[in-house]
Amino acid sequence: MKAYDKKDEERSYFILNTSRRTQKNKGVRNIKAHITIVMHLYYVDMLERWTKYIDDIPPYIECLVISSNEELIRIIESDVHYSNIKIVKKPNVGRDISALLVAAKGYIKESDYVCFVHDKKEHQDPYRYEETDLWVHNLWENTIGSSVYIENVLETFENDPQLGILSVPEPIGLYFDTWAGRGWYGSFQATKDLAEKLHLKCDISPDEPPVTIGTALWFRTMALSKLFSYPWDYTDFDDSKLKSGNYVSYAV
Numbered sequence: 576m577k578a579y580d581k582k583d584e585e586r587s588y589f590i591l592n593t594s595r596r597t598q599k600n601k602g603v604r605n606i607k608a609h610i611t612i613v614m615h616l617y618y619v620d621m622l623e624r625w626t627k628y629i630d631d632i633p634p635y636i637e638c639l640v641i642s643s644n645e646e647l648i649r650i651i652e653s654d655v656h657y658s659n660i661k662i663v664k665k666p667n668v669g670r671d672i673s674a675l676l677v678a679a680k681g682y683i684k685e686s687d688y689v690c691f692v693h694d695k696k697e698h699q700d701p702y703r704y705e706e707t708d709l710w711v712h713n714l715w716e717n718t719i720g721s722s723v724y725i726e727n728v729l730e731t732f733e734n735d736p737q738l739g740i741l742s743v744p745e746p747i748g749l750y751f752d753t754w755a756g757r758g759w760y761g762s763f764q765a766t767k768d769l770a771e772k773l774h775l776k777c778d779i780s781p782d783e784p785p786v787t788i789g790t791a792l793w794f795r796t797m798a799l800s801k802l803f804s805y806p807w808d809y810t811d812f813d814d815s816k817l818k819s820g821n822y823v824s825y826a827v
Contacts, residue, residue, distance in 0.1 A: 606733055608687035611637040612719060615674035615693040619647050625694070626656050628715055631722045634659070639682055641674040643667035669812030671790050672824040676807040683796060683803055688732055690725075692718045692791045714791035717743040728793050739798025742787035759785065761820020769826040773801045790827070802827075 612632060616622065632638055638660045642648050648664060651657040665678040671693040675683075683689050692714055697707035719725055732738055759766070763781045770779060796803070816822040 606729065608729075608733075609637070609685060610635070610688045610690075610729065611639060611679075611682055611686040612690045612692070612725075613639045613641065613675065613679045613682070615641045615671040615691075616647060616651075617642060617644050617670075618694050618696060619644065619650065621694050621696070622647060622650060625715070628719050629656055629660070631725075632719060633722050633725060636725070637661070637682070637686070639663060639679060641665055641678045666809050668809050668814055669824065670814070670817075672827050673807075673809055673812050675790065676803070676805075676827070677809055680803055680807065686796055688729060688793065689796055690718050690728075690793045710789070714743055714789055718791050718793065732793070732795060739795050740786075741793040743789060743791050745787065759820070760825070762822065762825035765821045765823060765826035769823065773805060775801060 614625070614629075616625070629638070639662075640651060640657065640660050641663045642651075643665050644667075648662055651660070651662055661682075663678050665674055669677070671691075674693070675691050679691075695707065695711050695714075728741060731741065759781060763779075766785070767779055770777060811823060813822075817824070
């Protein structure tokens with residue numbers, strides 16, 4: 576079952592996978608797994624928006640906030656909503672990708688299942704403000720939308736040992752058209768180079784779009800072991816190249 580969250584039907588839509596959102600799973604708390612939710616946050620004015628999600632995370636799940644924003648870190652440290660959350664400070668380089676691959680690496684390697692989600696804003700194109708905001712809503716709702724949703728995600732992994740990744744639905748819109756016909760967005764060669772560097776055995780073609788975009792997902796740590804075994808460092812990221820699609824952050 577899928578529900579559609581629409582904002583001006585003629586302009587854009589984002590599919591919200593809300594199946595089994597209210598059917599509580601009573602057995603998932605008995606799983607013998609280390610679960611970590613990693614959040615990369617930067618924008619202070621968006622922080623209140625994430626409180627409802629953080630409050631509803633089951634208490635047996637480890638929570639990690641990674642940020643390079645000193646003001647945001649101070650607010651989190653003094654806010655009761657974040658009292659059970661570990662805070663990791665990172666340099667302001669590499670954005671969400673370095674947060675995942677460098678700052679959170681040690682925590683991820685100790686986990687069986689991991690969720691990664693982040694905040695985001697559109698800074699360049701005013702036509703995309705509303706659609707980007709709706710896409711961010713899509714990212715959070717389809718990763719940690721509620722405690723029931725989280726536990727049903729975990730049950731899905733437990734019931735299928737071959738399942739490695741669960742990703743959010745792709746964004747489609749009048750202005751937000753990255754997925755619609757331009758999925759690689761200039762990053763195909765960088766992605767191919769990264770696959771070779773990590774010694775991945777996979778079929779990759781410029782004619783087939785990537786599985787997902789947005790870097791918000793749930794994954795079984797073993798499924799991405801080659802990605803996290805690579806010795807990533809902050810020096811691997813040069814944010815001056817963000818305007819180029821052929822950049823390692825987009826390849827990841």
